[in-house]
Amino acid sequence: MQIVVGTAGHIDHGKTALVKALTGMDTDGLAEEKARGMTIDLGFAYLDQSITIIDVPGHEKFIKNMVAGVSTIDIALLVVAADDGIMPQTREHLQILKLLGIKKGIIALTKTDLITDPEWIDLIELELHDLVSDTFLKNAPLIRTSIQKNIGLDILKEEIIHQSKNLNKNTDRGFFYMPIDRVFSKKGFGTIVTGTVLSGKLKMGDELDIVPGKKSARVRGLQTHGSIASSVKMGDRAAINLSGTGLAHLIRGQVISSKNWVKETNKIIARVTMISDTKWELKNRQRVHLHIGTTEVISRVVINNSIKSNQSANVLFLLEKPLATLMNQNFIIRSFSPMETIGGCVVLDTDPTFKRKELSGWVDKLCLESSKRFNQFVNINWKNPKSSGTWARDFNTNDIEIKSWITKENLVNNQGIVFSSQSFDLSVKLVQNTLRAFHQKYPYKKSLAKERIIDDTKLSINWLTFIFSSIKNKLVYVDGGYALKSHSVELSINDERLSDKLEEVLKKAEFNLPNANTLLSDDNKKNLELLHVLKNNNKVYEIAQDKWIHASVWNKLTNELSDFFSTNDSLKVADFKNITNTSRKNAIPMLEFLDKMNITNRSGDFRIKGKSCG
Numbered sequence: 015m016q017i018v019v020g021t022a023g024h025i026d027h028g029k030t031a032l033v034k035a036l037t038g039m040d041t042d043g044l045a046e047e048k049a050r051g052m053t054i055d056l057g058f059a060y061l062d063q064s065i066t067i068i069d070v071p072g073h074e075k076f077i078k079n080m081v082a083g084v085s086t087i088d089i090a091l092l093v094v095a096a097d098d099g100i101m102p103q104t105r106e107h108l109q110i111l112k113l114l115g116i117k118k119g120i121i122a123l124t125k126t127d128l129i130t131d132p133e134w135i136d137l138i139e140l141e142l143h144d145l146v147s148d149t150f151l152k153n154a155p156l157i158r159t160s161i162q163k164n165i166g167l168d169i170l171k172e173e174i175i176h177q178s179k180n181l182n183k184n185t186d187r188g189f190f191y192m193p194i195d196r197v198f199s200k201k202g203f204g205t206i207v208t209g210t211v212l213s214g215k216l217k218m219g220d221e222l223d224i225v226p227g228k229k230s231a232r233v234r235g236l237q238t239h240g241s242i243a244s245s246v247k248m249g250d251r252a253a254i255n256l257s258g259t260g261l262a263h264l265i266r267g268q269v270i271s272s273k274n275w276v277k278e279t280n281k282i283i284a285r286v287t288m289i290s291d292t293k294w295e296l297k298n299r300q301r302v303h304l305h306i307g308t309t310e311v312i313s314r315v316v317i318n319n320s321i322k323s324n325q326s327a328n329v330l331f332l333l334e335k336p337l338a339t340l341m342n343q344n345f346i347i348r349s350f351s352p353m354e355t356i357g358g359c360v361v362l363d364t365d366p367t368f369k370r371k372e373l374s375g376w377v378d379k380l381c382l383e384s385s386k387r388f389n390q391f392v393n394i395n396w397k398n399p400k401s402s403g404t405w406a407r408d409f410n411t412n413d414i415e416i417k418s419w420i421t422k423e424n425l426v427n428n429q430g431i432v433f434s435s436q437s438f439d440l441s442v443k444l445v446q447n448t449l450r451a452f453h454q455k456y457p458y459k460k461s462l463a464k465e466r467i468i469d470d471t472k473l474s475i476n477w478l479t480f481i482f483s484s485i486k487n488k489l490v491y492v493d494g495g496y497a498l499k500s501h502s503v504e505l506s507i508n509d510e511r512l513s514d515k516l517e518e519v520l521k522k523a524e525f526n527l528p529n530a531n532t533l534l535s536d537d538n539k540k541n542l543e544l545l546h547v548l549k550n551n552n553k554v555y556e557i558a559q560d561k562w563i564h565a566s567v568w569n570k571l572t573n574e575l576s577d578f579f580s581t582n583d584s585l586k587v588a589d590f591k592n593i594t595n596t597s598r599k600n601a602i603p604m605l606e607f608l609d610k611m612n613i614t615n616r617s618g619d620f621r622i623k624g625k626s627c628g
Contacts, residue, residue: 016064016065016066016238016239016249016250016251017064017065017066017088017089017178017181017249018065018066018067018068018086018087018088018089018210018249018251019061019065019066019067019068019087019088019089019090019091019174019178020067020068020070020084020086020087020089020090020091021033021067021068021069021070021091021093022070022084022090022091022092022093022107022108022110022111023092023093023094023103023104023107024094024095024098024101024102024103024104024107025103026095026098027093027094027095027098027101027104027124027125028093028095028124028125028161029069029070029091029093030057030069031124031161032091032093032122032124032159032161032170033057033059033067033069034059035161035167036059036061036067036167036170036171036174037059037060037061037067039059039060056068056069056070056195056196057069058208058251060239060240061171061174061175062175063239064178064239065174065175065178066210066239066251067091068084068086068087070084070107084107084110084111084114084116085114085193085305085306085307085308085345086193086195086209086210086212086307086308087116087210088116088118088178088181088249089116089118089119089120089174089177089178089181090111090116090118090119090120090150090151091119091120091122091174092104092107092108092111092119092120092121092122092146092151092154093122093124094121094122094123094124094138094142095123095124095125096123096124096125096126096128096129096134096135096138096158097125097128097129099138099141100138100141100142100145104145105145106354106355108145108146108149108151109289109355110346110355111149111150112149112150112358113287113289113344113346113355113357113358113359114344114345114346114358115344116150117150118150118154118177118181119150119151119154120154120155120157120170120173120174120177121142121146121151121154121155121156121157122157122159122166122170123135123138123139123142123156123157123158123159124159124160124161125160126158126159126160126165126166127160127162127163127165135158139156142156143156155173157169157170157173185411185412185415186213186214186248186412187212187213187214187340187410187411187412188213188214188406188411188412188413188414189213189214189271189272189275189410190211190213190214190215190216190220190222190270190271190272190275191211191212191213191214191269191270191271191272191275191276191340191410192207192209192210192211192212192216192252192254192269192270192271193209193210193212193267193268193269193307193308193309194207194208194209194264194265194266194267194268194269194270194308195208195209195210195266195308196208196209196266197264197265197266199262200255203234203235203255204234204255204256204257204261205255205256205261205262205264206253206254206255206256207253207254207256207264207270208251208252208253208254209251209252209270209308210249210250210251210252211246211247211248211249211250211251211252212248213248214247214248214272215245215246215247215248216233216236216245216246216247216252216254217233217236217244217245218233218234218235218236218244218245219232219233220232220233220272221233221273222256222270222271222272222273223270223271223272223273223274223275223276224261224264224268224269224270225268225269225270225271225276225277225278225338226268226278226335226336226337226338227260227264227268227278228278229258229259229260229261230258230273231256231257231258231261231270232256232257232258233254233255233256233257234255234256234257235254235255236252236253236254236255237252237253238250238251238252238253239251254270256270266308266309267307267308267309267310267337268309268338269307269338271338274407275407275410276338276340276410277338277364277365278336278337278338279333279336279337279338279339279364279365280332280333280336281330281331281332281333281365281366282330282331282333282339282361282362282363282364282365282366283328283329283330283331283361283362283363283366283376283377283380284328284329284331284345284359284360284361284362285326285327285328285329285359285360285362285380285382286321286326286327286328286329286347286357286358286359287324287325287326287357287358287359288321288322288323288324288325288326288356288357289323289324289355289356289357289358290323290324291323292323292354292355292356292357293323294323294349294354294356295320295321295322296315296317296320296321296329296347296356296357297315297317297320298315298316298317298318298320299314299315299316300314300315300350301313301314301315301350302315302331302347302348302349302350302356303347303348303349303350303353304331304333304337304345304346304347304359305345305346305347305348306337306339306343306345306361307337307338307339307343307345309337311333311334311335311337312333312334312335312350313331313332313333313334314331314332314334315329315330315331316329316330316331316332316377317329317330318374318378321357328362328377328378328380329359329377330366330373330377339361339364340361340364340410341361341362341363341364341384341408341409341410341411342360342361342384342410343360343361344358344359344360345358345359345361346358346359347359360382362380362381362382362387363376363380364410376394384409384415384419385418385419385422385423386423388405388409388416388419388423389419389423389425389434391405391408391409392405392423392425392432392433392434392437393434393436393437396433396434396436396437396440396441397441397471397472397473397474397477398473398474398477399431399432399433399437399474399477400431400432401430401431401432402416402417402420402427402430402432405432416432420432426438428480429480431476431477431480433477438481438484441471441473441477441481442481442484442485444471444473445467445471445473445478445481445482445485446485446488446498448462448467448470448471449462449467449489449496449497449498449501450498453497453498453501456543457543458505458509458543458544458546458547459543459546460492460493460495460497460550461490461491461492461493461494461495461496461497462495462496462497463494463495464478464495464496466495467496482496487499488500493550505544505547509540509544512540512544513544513547513548516533516541516544516545516548517548517553517554517564519533520554520562520563520564520567521564521566521567523563523564523567524567524594524595524596525563525567525571525594525595525596525600525601525604526596526600527557527558527561527562527563527596527600527603527604528561528562529560529561529562530542530545530560530562542560545562552565553565555568555607557603557604557607558603558606558607561600561603563604571593571594571604572613572627572628573628574593575593575608575613575614575627576627576628578593579622579623579627583622584617584620584621584622585614585620585621585622586619586620586621587601587602587605587619590604590605590621605621608621608624609621609624611624611626612624612625612626613626613627614627
């Protein structure tokens with residue numbers, strides 16, 4: 015397992031020199047860095063085959079580069095010069111490390127050879143212990159060093175190796191994920207990106223997403239610690255040679271990941287905790303700098319009430335450019351101008367999709383604890399439940415963790431669908447109420463089509479199918495639709511009388527095919543309802559859309575056609591008009607219905623006898 019150590023501390027406190035003394039490598043590779051005598055960008059060195067040291071700039075102007083470096087580290091090396099003591103970036107860098115959730119670290123007191131008074135060094139150490147007393151470094155070893163006199167370097171190196179061997183990495187998210195911290199081109203190879211692998215594994219030939227940017231690439235070559243490798247895994251420092259189109263403009267801040275696991279977003283919800291000594295308040299519509307992963311983006315804050323020092327609240331960030339982020343990812347925010355670190359954040363929702371009115375309530379109620387928040391997501395999506403695999407992608411985690419949350423929150427995972435008992439009960443009630451309302455509105459219709467139930471309830475088709483299966487003892491499937499088993503079609507006395515009269519009218523109409531609005535009642539809706547009841551009872555036929563004929567008339571027609579075909583091989587339209595004594599307007603729909611019923615079969619301009627013709 016590879017370990018990444020990151021330096022932190024004020025400018026000119028000897029971070030780069032200390033890294034060179036430990037590794038023999040000068041991390042200030044830029045000409046501008048050598049000319050100005052200061053670290054501007056990230057530098058990389060190897061303590062051994064399993065330990066990488068990232069050297070970060072100490073100047074306040076390059077905080078975004080510093081954050082990009084330490085966002086992927088396992089162990090922090092806080093460097094403080096004995097002659098200067100604690101300085102502004104000592105405090106800010108320590109605050110950043112704390113906010114990003116770094117758990118292990120070492121304090122290196124450099125330039126001790128410049129101090130002739132031992133009590134001065136003792137005093138600096140006391141101040142440092144006080145500074146880190148409420149941080150992850152409160153029990154960290156503090157090692158006095160001098161590059162000039164070779165003091166403490168071996169002890170420091172041994173401590174780094176010791177902490178590396180006893181480090182427990184965070185849980186693998188279950189897919190490959192690496193924030194890009196460097197991009198360059200090499201003749202004959204093309205685009206190469208470097209970074210620390212934070213999750214998963216990668217091998218030659220694998221396909222990747224590059225986010226943001228909606229680009230795809232394939233792995234052409236791999237290196238780790240300067241050596242060619244066939245694969246890289248979580249914790250490795252990796253250089254990846256990519257092949258694909260449109261890769262010339264990749265930049266630090268983009269991420270590479272397994273296909274379809276990470277999406278770009280323009281807004282996120284996060285839990286923000288303001289640092290204890292800030293004078294800033296986080297207010298609605300305020301612009302801030304988000305430093306997340308290896309990127310920095312300006313964002314506008316949406317919040318109901320301002321947040322002061324030491325206070326926490328959920329905040330919606332509207333991003334001025336898209337970025338890639340993960341659920342539960344730690345990041346920091348800095349004030350817009352002048353830039354100061356003001357708070358630490360945890361991502362709660364990587365891409366909230368609610369409408370404006372619903373979004374505010376969603377922001378406020380989201381839980382920080384992952385399992386409880388997962389429960390909230392499951393319940394808010396109760397009309398369209400997802401599988402555990404889909405939820406793993408939405409939460410950027412592995413299936414094992416999703417299943418542990420399902421158990422912890424007493425959720426159900428049945429037939430590939432994750433849901434709560436409350437959402438199941440809500441869905442059952444919604445379906446039953448929808449059918450009940452339909453039966454009340456259309457008491458003489460036997461059933462409601464599945465497509466109509468989906469339109470009315472907004473339940474997904476898979477979820478509705480599951481609900482139907484779960485309550486099948488309470489439903490009946492009839493006439494291509496669903497009805498409550500308790501529902502029955504029973505005519506009132508008045509409607510029975512009206513339906514009898516409708517039958518008489520249809521008998522007298524014979525082959526003239528009346529429609530609902532030309533019958534007895536002025537109530538077209540009532541006529542249609544009763545005609546459909548008569549149709550379901552096989553007393554009438556609907557020849558075409560709202561064209562009706564009585565069953566006795568229809569039976570008479572089929573008998574006459576049987577007699578006709580006993581002496582004739584084919585039937586013309588004119589023959590049919592003579593049989594029915596009706597117009598072509600009515601004859602054509604009847605002939606088409608006869609074809610449909612296989613009583614006749616069309617052959618050009620004629621009809622021949624069908625299999626169902628007696």
